[in-house]
Amino acid sequence: MTNSFRVKLGHGGFGQVFKGKLSDGRLVAVKVLNSSKANGQEFINEVASIRRTSHVNIVTLLGFCFDYKRRALVYEYMPNGSLEKFIRSRVHLGTSEFIGVKKLYEIALGIAYGLDYLHRGCNTRILHLDIKPHNILLDGDFGTKIADFGLAKLYSRKESIVSMMEARGTIGYIAPEVYNKNFGGVSHKSDVYSYGMLLLEISVEGRKNVDAGVGSGQTSEIYFPDWIYNRLHKKDDFLLDGIVTPEENDYARKMTIVGLWCIQTSPNQRPSIDKVIEMLEGSMEALEIPPKPFFSSPLRSPATISSTLESMPEIT
Structure with missing residues (x-):
């Protein structure tokens, strides 16, 4: 074969x-x-x-x-591979595989529809628990497909909180409650957090590793949500290099605002994925800027984990 x-x-x-x-x-x-x-x-x-x-x-x-x-x-087979190469290529590969603001928005919306199906459309609900650019595949027309269910958790419609004996996911996309019970229980809102981090990456098109105002030799990733939030408040048209129209700027700002809502530290403050779809498809004027998340996501790593995060610092 x-x-x-x-x-x-x-x-x-x-x-x-x-x-x-x-x-x-x-x-x-x-x-x-x-x-x-x-x-x-x-x-x-x-x-x-x-x-x-x-x-x-x-x-x-x-x-x-x-x-x-x-x-x-x-x-x-997905001819266009994973989303990861399209949102990191300009930084890491020096290429110009920029597919346009509107297409990135459509991809983000497709991911949200896929998650909504997993959370509400299946007879047995599914938590993916590893939403990240590598696990979003694109067909020949850049249609969106969620992939890699190796860490997924099945649970019944009667359950609102999922019992987990160990942390699952990829560092940098894991919701706080997945590895620290002090933040709350693991639920569909945990996928929403991961989706929010992915949405922020899409909205700034791979810029998270540069120009975040940190000194030489330091990683900017721990400042990523703070950097986005501060720039958004200044109403800077910074979000994507390819922006040329007010419509494109609205797409980028909308994805950023929704992403910041999704990564709120408390699961109760995050929208459900069907509400996320409503926000993305609604008007820009109807969106409120969320409170600033007080917890920045841990540093990213390409490693996927499915065991207790012994190396993670305790969050207080």
Whole structure:
């Protein structure tokens, strides 16, 4: 199927992804999971979660392989890869893969619709718990697909708070309550927080690592939400390099304001994802600037975690 794993599409904490082709000619993405994951829990999570889904903004699982320690998941192929390369490319790669403010807004809206389906549209509700640019895939028309359900948590409609024995997610996108119970219980609002951090990255199009007013040798990421909030209050038209019209500026400012609402420290202060959709689709004039989040997200790392965050500082 993959021609001996000839074309590698990417890799993550749980395995590598290769391009393949089915016998009927359809292109696929084959995710081969690390054999070192002895209990296969991430494999079980992904199959169990995604087989319950059917939505335009959720990636389609076509099949899987389970042969002792060898495990693979076969997904529909997404020609444009992950969102990550489009919101970081100008900073890290020196390229000009800028797809436009309106398209970024449409992608953000597609992610929100996918999350709304997971939270409210499935018979068994699903918390994704790892929303980040790497896990948002784009088809040939830049249609949005949420992918990678390896850390997902299933829960019934009767439950409002999800019981978790260990923290899950990627540092920098994890809601405070996921690793510190003092902030509240884990719920659908935890996905909203991760979505908010992603939305802020989209709205400033990869600028979070530069020009945040920090000294040489320091990382600017811990200042990221503060920097955005301060610039937003000044009403600076800074959010995207490609802005040329008032309409585009409204898209960027709207995504920023909604993103700041989503990363409020208390889960009770965050909107539900259906409210997020309402805010994104509504008028700019109807949006209120949220209170300044007093807790900035921890430093980002490419590592995905599914165990207790022993190295994380205690938040007081």
